[in-house]
Amino acid sequence: AQSVTQLGSHVSVSEGALVLLRCNYSSSVPPYLFWYVQYPNQGLQLLLKYTTGATLVKGINGFEAEFKKSETSFHLTKPSAHMSDAAEYFCAVSGGAGGTSYGKLTFGQGTILTVHP
Amino acid sequence: GAVVSQHPSRVICKSGTSVKIECRSLDFQATTMFWYRQFPKQSLMLMATSNEGSKATYEQGVEKDKFLINHASLTLSTLTVTSAHPEDSSFYICSAWGGGAYEQYFGPGTRLTVT
Numbered sequence: 738a739q740s741v742t743q744l745g746s747h748v749s750v751s752e753g754a755l756v757l758l759r760c761n762y763s764s765s766v767p768p769y770l771f772w773y774v775q776y777p778n779q780g781l782q783l784l785l786k787y788t789t790g791a792t793l794v795k796g797i798n799g800f801e802a803e804f805k806k807s808e809t810s811f812h813l814t815k816p817s818a819h820m821s822d823a824a825e826y827f828c829a830v831s832g833g834a835g836g837t838s839y840g841k842l843t844f845g846q847g848t849i850l851t852v853h854p
Numbered sequence: 855g856a857v858v859s860q861h862p863s864r865v866i867c868k869s870g871t872s873v874k875i876e877c878r879s880l881d882f883q884a885t886t887m888f889w890y891r892q893f894p895k896q897s898l899m900l901m902a903t904s905n906e907g908s909k910a911t912y913e914q915g916v917e918k919d920k921f922l923i924n925h926a927s928l929t930l931s932t933l934t935v936t937s938a939h940p941e942d943s944s945f946y947i948c949s950a951w952g953g954g955a956y957e958q959y960f961g962p963g964t965r966l967t968v969t
């Protein structure tokens with residue numbers, strides 16, 4: 738079984754400030770981890786993913802996340818927020834290749850990021 | 855990245871009628887497509903997994919006779935909401951997976967309103 742918890746349903750930052758969105762996961766198998774962004778009334782866009790290898794992954798738009806197995810975390814960060822970053826962000830987990838949960842994404846509850854001028 | 859389309863983007867239907875939503879992968883072959891629903895201010899919930907040429911696999915609690923899924927080709931999957939009721943009103947999103955370097959590509963979603 739898999740689950741994802743995103744701490745904080747709303748995060749507000751000032752433009753230029755650090756963005757930190759928290760994600761903790763639970764998985765009975767080695768996880769694949771993802772961050773997606775959703776703008777109003779639109780589908781999801783992949784920001785970044787961790788499957789295997791380097792635990793610090795870089796994504797689009799300056800975002801990055803670090804897989805910490807000991808903490809079962811995959812927090813999303815960006816050094817300097819832009820107004821265009823305002824959106825809803827979802828963390829997701831799936832099982833790795835060969836497992837029964839491979840390909841099935843379980844999403845967190847989402848975090849709405851607000852960026853103030 | 856790859857492009858996935860959904861049609862229609864919005865639909866309003868009367869209670870008791872059926873609605874079909876199409877999900878197409880435009881520039882790649884999708885061996886697997888997934889259907890999700892998203893209630894307002896909530897996360898995405900996986901409804902079913904659809905593999906080309908075989909029956910869909912439904913998640914626990916999802917009525918397969920109500921949400922009919924067909925994946926007749928490697929570029930098209932359809933979701934039909936049969937005998938729709940107001941509680942079926944939701945945002946339905948599909949995703950497509952080509953099976954290669956692991957990544958699901960999401961469609962833009964379909965807003966269904968049942969009156």
